[in-house]
Amino acid sequence: MEFQENPVAPEPSAERDDRPAAPSLEPLFQLLKADLARVNALIVERMDSPVALIPQLAGHIVSAGGKRLRPMLTLAAARLCGYRGERHLALAAAVEFIHTATLLHDDVVDASDLRRGRDTANAVWGNKPAVLVGDFLFARSFQLMVADGSLRVLDILSQTAAVIAEGEVHQLITANDTATTEAAYLEVVEAKTAALFAAASRVGAIVAERPAEEEDALERFGRNLGIAYQLVDDMLDFSARESEFGKSVGDDFRDGKITLPILIAFARGDAEERTFWRRTLEAGEQGPGDLDRAISLVERRGALAETRARARRYASAAADALAVFPDSPLRRALVETAAFTTQRGF
Amino acid sequence: MEFQENPVAPEPSAERDDRPAAPSLEPLFQLLKADLARVNALIVERMDSPVALIPQLAGHIVSAGGKRLRPMLTLAAARLCGYRGERHLALAAAVEFIHTATLLHDDVVDASDLRRGRDTANAVWGNKPAVLVGDFLFARSFQLMVADGSLRVLDILSQTAAVIAEGEVHQLITANDTATTEAAYLEVVEAKTAALFAAASRVGAIVAERPAEEEDALERFGRNLGIAYQLVDDMLDFSARESEFGKSVGDDFRDGKITLPILIAFARGDAEERTFWRRTLEAGEQGPGDLDRAISLVERRGALAETRARARRYASAAADALAVFPDSPLRRALVETAAFTTQRGF
Numbered sequence: 001m002e003f004q005e006n007p008v009a010p011e012p013s014a015e016r017d018d019r020p021a022a023p024s025l026e027p028l029f030q031l032l033k034a035d036l037a038r039v040n041a042l043i044v045e046r047m048d049s050p051v052a053l054i055p056q057l058a059g060h061i062v063s064a065g066g067k068r069l070r071p072m073l074t075l076a077a078a079r080l081c082g083y084r085g086e087r088h089l090a091l092a093a094a095v096e097f098i099h100t101a102t103l104l105h106d107d108v109v110d111a112s113d114l115r116r117g118r119d120t121a122n123a124v125w126g127n128k129p130a131v132l133v134g135d136f137l138f139a140r141s142f143q144l145m146v147a148d149g150s151l152r153v154l155d156i157l158s159q160t161a162a163v164i165a166e167g168e169v170h171q172l173i174t175a176n177d178t179a180t181t182e183a184a185y186l187e188v189v190e191a192k193t194a195a196l197f198a199a200a201s202r203v204g205a206i207v208a209e210r211p212a213e214e215e216d217a218l219e220r221f222g223r224n225l226g227i228a229y230q231l232v233d234d235m236l237d238f239s240a241r242e243s244e245f246g247k248s249v250g251d252d253f254r255d256g257k258i259t260l261p262i263l264i265a266f267a268r269g270d271a272e273e274r275t276f277w278r279r280t281l282e283a284g285e286q287g288p289g290d291l292d293r294a295i296s297l298v299e300r301r302g303a304l305a306e307t308r309a310r311a312r313r314y315a316s317a318a319a320d321a322l323a324v325f326p327d328s329p330l331r332r333a334l335v336e337t338a339a340f341t342t343q344r345g346f
Numbered sequence: 347m348e349f350q351e352n353p354v355a356p357e358p359s360a361e362r363d364d365r366p367a368a369p370s371l372e373p374l375f376q377l378l379k380a381d382l383a384r385v386n387a388l389i390v391e392r393m394d395s396p397v398a399l400i401p402q403l404a405g406h407i408v409s410a411g412g413k414r415l416r417p418m419l420t421l422a423a424a425r426l427c428g429y430r431g432e433r434h435l436a437l438a439a440a441v442e443f444i445h446t447a448t449l450l451h452d453d454v455v456d457a458s459d460l461r462r463g464r465d466t467a468n469a470v471w472g473n474k475p476a477v478l479v480g481d482f483l484f485a486r487s488f489q490l491m492v493a494d495g496s497l498r499v500l501d502i503l504s505q506t507a508a509v510i511a512e513g514e515v516h517q518l519i520t521a522n523d524t525a526t527t528e529a530a531y532l533e534v535v536e537a538k539t540a541a542l543f544a545a546a547s548r549v550g551a552i553v554a555e556r557p558a559e560e561e562d563a564l565e566r567f568g569r570n571l572g573i574a575y576q577l578v579d580d581m582l583d584f585s586a587r588e589s590e591f592g593k594s595v596g597d598d599f600r601d602g603k604i605t606l607p608i609l610i611a612f613a614r615g616d617a618e619e620r621t622f623w624r625r626t627l628e629a630g631e632q633g634p635g636d637l638d639r640a641i642s643l644v645e646r647r648g649a650l651a652e653t654r655a656r657a658r659r660y661a662s663a664a665a666d667a668l669a670v671f672p673d674s675p676l677r678r679a680l681v682e683t684a685a686f687t688t689q690r691g692f
C-alpha cells in the first residue's frame with residue numbers, strides 16, 4: 001500500500017519494542033480529555049432549540065465521530081500558552097460550530113450521501129433543513145464569541161468564515177478544469193481548510209494573552225497542519241478503504257474536483273492519460289471502471305506518494321513552528337498530531 | 347379587487363385633490379436618500395472578492411431592485427433618535443447582508459426560479475454558489491459589525507440570525523400540515539421576518555445611545571411592521587399580479603406552505619373545501635386549475651380581506667410605537683411606511 005510507512009514487517013528482535021509506534025491523536029486527546037468533555041457538553045447545550053429538528057439534525061453530524069481536531073487546536077494552544085481560565089472552552093465550541101456549519105453546506109453543495117461512514121444530514125432530511133441548520137450553527141457560533149466578548153476573536157473568526165466561503169466558491173470554479181495550477185489549488189486549500197486550523201490555534205493564544213510571537217507561532221502551526229491535513233484528505237480519496245475513511249472513495253473524482261494527486265498525475269501523464277483525465281473530469285463523462293483507472297493512474301505516476309511527501313513538508317513546518325515553546329508533553333503531543341496527519345489512513 | 351382601497355373611482359370634483367394619495371415609501375426614501383446612497387456604495391464595496399463569481403452572484407441579488415426596507419429602518423431609527431454620526435451606515439449594510447444571505451438560502455430551499463421579477467441566483471448559477479455566497483455575505487455582515495465594535499449590536503444581530511434560521515426550519519415543519527395553528531404560524535412570521543425588522547430598528551437607536559424607552563419603541567415599531575409586511579406578503583401570493591409582485595403568484599401554495607390566508611379559508615371552509623386543501627397541501631397532489639381554485643376559495647371565504655385587516659392592526663401598533671418621538675417629517679414618513687406595508691400591491 002502506497003501510504004504504509006513500513007511495508008515490510010520487521011523481524012522480531014530485542015529492539016522491536018523500541019520501534020516508534022505509529023503516530024496517533026491519542027496523546028493529544030488524553031491531555032485535553034477533561035476540557036474536551038466540557039466543550040462537547042457546551043456544543044450539545046448550545047445547539048439546542050425549541051424547534052426539535054435543529055438539535056436532531058445538528059446532533060447527527062456533531063456526534064458522527066469527527067476527530068474534533070479544530071476545537072482541540074484551540075484548547076491545546078491555550079494550554080500550551082499556560083492559560084488557566086475557561087474562555088477557551090466556549091471558543092473551541094464556536095470553532096467546531098463554524099466547522100460543522102461548513103460541513104452541512106458542503107454536503108449539500110457536493111450532494112454527498114456519506115460522511116464519516118454515516119448518511120449525511122442532507123441524505124436523511126433533505127437539503128432544506130441541512131442549509132438552514134448550517135445557518136443556525138453559524139449564528140450560534142457568533143453568539144458564543146459575543147458572549148466571550150473579545151472583538152479580536154470575533155474579527156479573526158468572522159474573517160475566517162468569509163475566507164472559507166471564498167475558498168469553497170473558488171473550488172467550484174476550478175472544478176472540471178485540468179488547467180488549474182497548483183498555486184490555485186493551494187489557494188483553495190489554504191482558504192477552505194487551513195484558515196480555520198490557523199484561526200482555531202491563534203484564538204487559543206489570544207485568550208492566554210501571550211505575546212505576538214507565540215500567537216504567530218500557533219497560527220503558523222495551525223495553517224501548515226491544515227494544509228497537510230487537506231493534502232492527505234485529497235490523497236485518501238484515491239486510496240482509503242471506505243470503511244476506514246468513513247466517506248466514499250472517489251467522491252472528489254466523481255465531482256470533478258481538481259486535487260493535487262490529479263494535477264501531478266496529469267502533469268506526468270502521457271497523451272492518452274491526459275485524454276482520460278479530460279474526458280472524466282472536464283467533460284464529466286465517467287463510466288464503470290473509470291474510478292479504478294484513475295486510482296491506478298495516480299498510483300502509477302507516483303502522485304499519491306508525491307502528495308504525501310508534500311504533506312509531510314507542511315507537517316514538518318507545523319512542528320517547527322512550535323519551537324518557541326519549551327518542551328512539554330503537550331508540545332510533544334502536537335508534534336505527534338502533525339505526524340499523524342500525514343500518516344493517517346482515515 | 348380585494349385589496350383595492352377605493353374600488354369605485356371617485357367622480358371628478360373640487361375635493362379630488364384633497365383625497366389622500368396612496369401611502370408610499372417615497373417620503374422615507376427621500377429623507378434617507380443621501381444615507382442610502384452611501385449604504386449602497388458600502389454594500390458594493392464589501393461584497394467584493396478576488397473570487398469574481400462572488401460579487402457577480404451577490405450583485406445579481408443585491409441590485410435586483412429590493413426596497414432596502416430593512417437597512418432603511420436602521421438609518422431612519424438612528425436619525426429619528428437625532429444621531430449625527432456615521433456608524434448607522436455600516437450597520438445598515440450589515441442588516442442588508444444578513445437579509446440577502448437569507449434570501450439566497452431561501453431560494454435554494456424553496457427551489458424558487460423568480461424573485462422580484464428576475465431569475466433567482468440559484469436558477470442562474472445553480473444551488474452550490476448560491477449557498478456559499480450566502481455564507482460569504484453572512485460572514486461579511488459580521489465583519490462589518492466587528493469593525494463597528496459594539497458587542498451589543500453583535501449580540502442582537504447574532505441572536506437575530508439564529509432566530510431567523512429557527513423560524514425557517516419551523517416553517518419547513520409546518521409545511522403541508524393543515525392542522526398548523528395560527529399561533530405556530532405567527533411564531534414563524536415573528537422569527538423569519540419580524541425579528542430582523544425589529545433588530546434593524548433597534549440597532550439604529552443603539553448607535554444614537556438613546557434611553558431604553560426609545561430603543562424599545564423602535565424595536566416594537568420594527569417587529570409590528572415586520573409582521574404586517576409578512577402577512578401582506580402571504581396574502582399577495584394569492585392575489586398579486588406577477589408583473590407587479592415580482593415573484594411568482596402561488597409559490598407558497600405550490601410549496602405547501604401553510605399561511606394565514608389558507609388557515610382562515612380552511613377554518614371557514616366546508617367539508618369539500620377542506621378535502622381540497624388536504625389534497626393539494628398535505629398530500630401535495632396539485633393539478634391544473636388547483637391554484638385558480640385556491641385563489642377563488644381564499645377570496646370567497648374572505649381570507650384575503652381578513653389577512654389584510656390583521657396586517658392593518660399590526661401596522662397601527664407599529665405607528666403607535668413611535669408616539670414617544672416628537673412629530674417630524676421622518677416620523678410621519680415611518681407612519682406612512684406602516685400604512686404602505688398593508689396597502690401595497692407588490
